[in-house]
Amino acid sequence: MTTKKEKEPPIGIVVESHGSFYKVQWGDSLIQAVLRGKFRKEKQRTTNPVVVGDYVELRMEKGQGVIQKILPRKNELARPSSGGKKVHVIAANLDQALIVTSPKEPKVSFGLVDRILVACQAFEIPPVIWVNKTDLASPEELEEYQQVYHLTGFPLYFGSARTKDGLEDLKQVLSNKVTLFVGPSGVGKSTLLNALEPGLHLRTGEVSSSTHKGKHTTTYTSLLRLSFGGYVVDSPGMREFELPPIPKEELAYYFPEMVEMLGQCKFNNCQHLSEPGCAMHKWLEEKKIHPKRYKSYCNMLESLENIEN
Numbered sequence: 001m002t003t004k005k006e007k008e009p010p011i012g013i014v015v016e017s018h019g020s021f022y023k024v025q026w027g028d029s030l031i032q033a034v035l036r037g038k039f040r041k042e043k044q045r046t047t048n049p050v051v052v053g054d055y056v057e058l059r060m061e062k063g064q065g066v067i068q069k070i071l072p073r074k075n076e077l078a079r080p081s082s083g084g085k086k087v088h089v090i091a092a093n094l095d096q097a098l099i100v101t102s103p104k105e106p107k108v109s110f111g112l113v114d115r116i117l118v119a120c121q122a123f124e125i126p127p128v129i130w131v132n133k134t135d136l137a138s139p140e141e142l143e144e145y146q147q148v149y150h151l152t153g154f155p156l157y158f159g160s161a162r163t164k165d166g167l168e169d170l171k172q173v174l175s176n177k178v179t180l181f182v183g184p185s186g187v188g189k190s191t192l193l194n195a196l197e198p199g200l201h202l203r204t205g206e207v208s209s210s211t212h213k214g215k216h217t218t219t220y221t222s223l224l225r226l227s228f229g230g231y232v233v234d235s236p237g238m239r240e241f242e243l244p245p246i247p248k249e250e251l252a253y254y255f256p257e258m259v260e261m262l263g264q265c266k267f268n269n270c271q272h273l274s275e276p277g278c279a280m281h282k283w284l285e286e287k288k289i290h291p292k293r294y295k296s297y298c299n300m301l302e303s304l305e306n307i308e309n
């Protein structure tokens with residue numbers, strides 16, 4: 001141990017949480033840790049005080065780590081707990097979300113990708129789109145992704161876990177970041193990780209040939225450490241986010257290519273559906289937003305209205 005480490009309390013990152021004990025990565029050591037008693041007695045806003053991704057201060061006692069302090073979180077991925085009063089936090093301090101989608105087997109709709117994009121932004125997790133299974137797709141199908149997303153400014157990558165096309169780019173994207181892989185079952189999240197990091201031996205699910213839908217294969221949330229630096233959140237619960245309750249009037253702000261248009265409508269409470277003097281018509285005509293993105297906006301707006309009614 002260096003003198004510096006003796007002076008400063010060791011800070012590690014929680015990579016597994018099993019209710020009352022945790023696994024914390026500290027440098028190259030993986031430490032079993034428990035929570036200092038005080039935390040468990042304190043009244044908590046959440047069902048679980050420590051989650052994967054938390055940076056924690058440790059004290060070593062009899063070869064075991066004791067979590068002394070949880071450092072402030074920059075973001076958290078959460079859902080309401082079953083009782084409804086508290087929130088259940090799934091992971092914290094995510095640097096980015098890799099939205100894995102696939103044009104075939106399964107064909108993921110743009111509507112679903114767009115919902116996940118909005119949810120990521122609502123959780124303040126910057127999204128990156130990865131179009132997987134390019135080996136199965138036609139050039140037209142891939143071009144469509146380009147058309148739909150190039151105006152959004154969201155980073156967009158193409159590749160195949162099977163042929164390993166594009167995986168060097170993906171390594172760059174993931175390097176030294178904590179990344180959440182998100183996307184519907186069967187798009188190839190586990191296969192991608194196995195291709196990048198063969199040592200992980202993640203289980204992969206075969207896509208059912210009758211439904212073209214995959215099976216869920218992961219059972220608990222953990223952070224997987226990448227040999228080239230960084231971590232990946234492997235979570236069974238959040239394959240497709242639920243859209244958090246966003247006020248209707250804020251939805252347009254989650255569509256970056258719409259933001260510039262927002263001051264140009266006649267009414268400042270315009271929802272950009274078919275109100276008089278709405279700038280959306282012009283925006284579509286001038287191809288400043290892709291019609292598929294506008295359709296996603298309309299569908300999401302409707303589902304938000306349904307939540308409120």
Ligand SMILES: Nc1nc2c(ncn2[C@@H]2O[C@H](COP(=O)(O)OP(=O)(O)OP(=O)(O)O)[C@@H](O)[C@H]2O)c(=O)[nH]1
Nearest residue numbers: 133160161162185186187188189190191204205215
């Ligand atoms: N052709 C092709 N098949 C792929 C590719 N990536 C994954 N697959 C196949 O797609 C199926 C599903 O892959 P998984 O990695 O289990 O998918 P997942 O997204 O992890 O699915 P869940 O764990 O259910 O969320 C497997 O049969 C993979 O072999 C790819 O790039 N091209």
Ligand SMILES: [Zn+2]
Nearest residue numbers: 265270272278
């Ligand atoms: Zn409008």
